[in-house]
Amino acid sequence: MIDVRNISKRYGSTVAVDGLSFTVRPGQVTGFLGPNGAGKSTTIRMMLGLDRPSAGEVLIDGRSYRSQVSPLRRVGALLEARSVHGGRSAYHHLLWLAQSNRIPRARVREVLTLVGLEGVSKRRVGGFSLGMVQRLGVAAALLGDPPVLLFDEPVNGLDPEGIRWIRDLMRGLAAEGRTVLVSSHLMSEMALTADHLVVIGRGRLLADSGVQEFVAEHSGSHVRIRTPEPERMRDVLTAAGLRVRTAEDGALEAYGAEAARIGELASAHRLTVHEVSAQGASLEEAFMRLTGDAVQYRAEGGR
Numbered sequence: 001m002i003d004v005r006n007i008s009k010r011y012g013s014t015v016a017v018d019g020l021s022f023t024v025r026p027g028q029v030t031g032f033l034g035p036n037g038a039g040k041s042t043t044i045r046m047m048l049g050l051d052r053p054s055a056g057e058v059l060i061d062g063r064s065y066r067s068q069v070s071p072l073r074r075v076g077a078l079l080e081a082r083s084v085h086g087g088r089s090a091y092h093h094l095l096w097l098a099q100s101n102r103i104p105r106a107r108v109r110e111v112l113t114l115v116g117l118e119g120v121s122k123r124r125v126g127g128f129s130l131g132m133v134q135r136l137g138v139a140a141a142l143l144g145d146p147p148v149l150l151f152d153e154p155v156n157g158l159d160p161e162g163i164r165w166i167r168d169l170m171r172g173l174a175a176e177g178r179t180v181l182v183s184s185h186l187m188s189e190m191a192l193t194a195d196h197l198v199v200i201g202r203g204r205l206l207a208d209s210g211v212q213e214f215v216a217e218h219s220g221s222h223v224r225i226r227t228p229e230p231e232r233m234r235d236v237l238t239a240a241g242l243r244v245r246t247a248e249d250g251a252l253e254a255y256g257a258e259a260a261r262i263g264e265l266a267s268a269h270r271l272t273v274h275e276v277s278a279q280g281a282s283l284e285e286a287f288m289r290l291t292g293d294a295v296q297y298r299a300e301g302g303r
């Protein structure tokens with residue numbers, strides 16, 4: 001379990017993370033979502049003790065990363081743009097990591113097989129494709145068989161097969177009871193991978209909920225109604241407990257009921273309708289709406 005307690009991080013006048021608190025629980029994939037520059041990487045770096053919070057603390061299974069006795073056995077991480085010595089073979093890269101963390105040599109073969117690199121383990125990493133480098137990064141994260149795993153934008157630059165592989169892997173790790181946190185700026189990807197979402201913008205918490213709840217609360221799906229009697233229609237819908245707003249073109253938008261129910265209400269009150277249509281909203285739109293202010297601020301404030 002990861003316990004983020006009121007952490008903040010300033011870089012000069014930039015507030016990268018601003019009083020952030022949330023908990024990442026075991027047995028599920030938690031998506032850590034936010035637009036570019038929201039503070040995801042900074043938060044993950046603070047979880048790993050690579051950056052020190054200006055305030056607050058992060059506890060992993062009750063202790064800070066720095067005070068873990070065998071960190072690689074407690075927490076595995078795949079960071080963005082990781083640098084691997086290009087002249088080394090995959091095997092020697094992992095062996096070096098294993099030996100410096102007192103992890104048995106046999107585990108190197110195990111993780112190479114786990115990520116499907118056993119056939120190329122003697123090749124120089126410098127000649128690896130992005131997908132292979134990513135698999136090697138995952139192998140390193142799994143080396144210490146840790147109960148907690150952090151993945152920072154793991155699907156960036158991967159082809160569809162690689163994306164599916166990472167997704168299945170993360171779900172498998174969570175199913176084994178591990179704590180899995182994965183950052184992304186793509187809502188659509190998280191909807192397929194995560195069970196739980198932590199959404200941040202401008203370094204602040206915007207949402208912390210199950211994926212299903214998030215969809216129900218933020219998807220904004222509604223029914224669009226065009227009628228020559230909008231006032232009366234609005235009264236009928238409101239009386240039936242629905243939330244109604246008027247769109248820019250004068251049509252009504254009703255939230256909280258299916259199109260069929262609205263058709264029935266109109267018919268029961270002898271209201272003429274010219275259109276009753278269900279309007280789905282994608283999760284991506286929900287995410288954009290939620291983080292819109294944060295992004296706008298960034299565009300104005302610049303980096």
Ligand SMILES: Nc1ncnc2c1ncn2[C@@H]1O[C@H](COP(=O)(O)OP(=O)(O)OP(=O)(O)O)[C@@H](O)[C@H]1O
Pocket residue numbers: 011014015016034035036037038039040041042043185303
């Ligand atoms: N070392 C640093 N020095 C100065 N500013 C930094 C540093 N690291 C991050 N920042 C700033 O902190 C803010 C948050 O950056 P961070 O990389 O954590 O965001 P992110 O959500 O991971 O975004 P991205 O998806 O673009 O990586 C940004 O405004 C960034 O410019």
